[in-house]
Amino acid sequence: MSTSMRVMELVHFGGADEAFVSRELPRPVPGPGQVLVRVMATSVNPLDLQTRRGDYRDEVALPAVIGNDVSGVVVETGPGADEFQAGDEVWYLAPVFAGQGTYAEFHVVDQALVARKPAGLSHIEAAGLALVGVTVWEALVERAGLRVGERVLVHGGAGGVGSAAIQLARALGAEVVTTARVRDHEFVTELGADTAIDFSTGDYVPQVREMGGVDVVLDTVGGDTLSRSPEVLADRGRVVSIVDISEPQNLLAAWGVNAAYHFVFVSPGRAKLEALGRLVDQGKLRPVIGAVLPLADVAQAHTLLEGGTTSDGRRRPRGKIAIAVHPLDR
Missing domain, CATH: 3.40.50.720 (NAD(P)-binding Rossmann-like Domain)
Known part of the structure; x- marks a missing residue:
């Protein structure tokens, strides 16, 4: 496996058009109690818009990889991380303003925050619900x-x-x-x-x-x-x-x-994800995915969420805007 990964890095506070740059960064290594996840999908939230505009510039030092939703596959575990193994499909909410965000091909997270992805959800759907x-x-x-x-x-x-x-x-x-x-x-x-x-x-x-x-x-x-x-x-x-x-x-x-x-300023937690997963399994909860864009088009996703029009004429959809990070057959 390559030791690098592709990310969309926030390099300027302000408008979406000039905010992000595609870069290769070192792939993170899981520490004690952590897992390394291949990010299959993430999504764009109002929190991301606020961060990009500079509302939280005291908490975010540029350049930065932002984003908080993850649905993906465990590829490596750190020392003492024995609750998951390579190949497990998981979903989680990454800690806000703490370390690398999720606009990236790989992400490291404490295993205590991770839950097993509901079998009835695709990675796109899970990332849109986290x-x-x-x-x-x-x-x-x-x-x-x-x-x-x-x-x-x-x-x-x-x-x-x-x-x-x-x-x-x-x-x-x-x-x-x-x-x-x-x-x-x-x-x-x-x-x-x-x-x-x-x-x-x-x-x-x-x-x-x-x-x-x-x-x-x-x-x-x-x-x-x-x-x-x-x-x-x-x-x-x-x-x-x-x-x-x-x-x-x-x-x-x-x-x-x-x-x-x-x-409410949301905080991550496995118990909440597991409760939501039970509702998904019971057919009582399903994410509404209004659009799916590739990682390279994260700026366009921000434009859509803000109510603008993308270069190809798309407008803000109902529900969530998801980001497909890794092709599902990769």
Whole structure:
């Protein structure tokens, strides 16, 4: 096996077009308790966009290999890493801002963070579910404590996180209300949403209040969602946001409904992946892959996720944008 690997390295903060360069770097070597994984697929997430723009420049020193999702095959194990062996198909969420990212042909990770890939998922599908799946599990299960019979409002149901959140909420036995454009209403309903509200043509608040409000709000879109959530929350409702807060918001109204606010910056973990894998095996959760691009086109993938148009005319799809790193027959 070659001692080098191809990566897409972030060399400039700012726009996607000039941000990445293809380079050959030394293939990493697994240390104690680590495994070396041939990355079959990764994906692009809002966190990657924020990192590329320079939002986390204090945590990321250039040049850097970014990215966090992995689905791949173990090729080597380090000393004491006895839970996996070469040939095992695995998936995981790489630690954020800690070491090399996943826009690369190979990646080293502590075995404690790794789970066996669900047999029912392709590498592309698994890579598209890792970060968003762990995010919604942490948001809805660990933070919001969503219960059977409760009602949840998922903002941005047609997106990568939103599409996973709708499915997870349904699997938990909750009633799901989501915001989405009219063209996406059939799509989010097929995912399991009970009610879809067109956010582009009117105010969602009166419509949610007419149905009696919600117990949980999942904010995937930002804006004034935090300050407006008390208008739709039942007493002792919970708000979970996965969005960076860029502007101050007045949360005084939250006091009147005894609201609890939670802010999630996702953390990796095998137990969450295994829980998601069980839902996959039960047919209750499936990633929505809207586009697949090769590793060399990671800048185009960023452009798509930001809502731009690629050089060949593609526009942002529903669900996740996956990156095929190694051809599956290689």
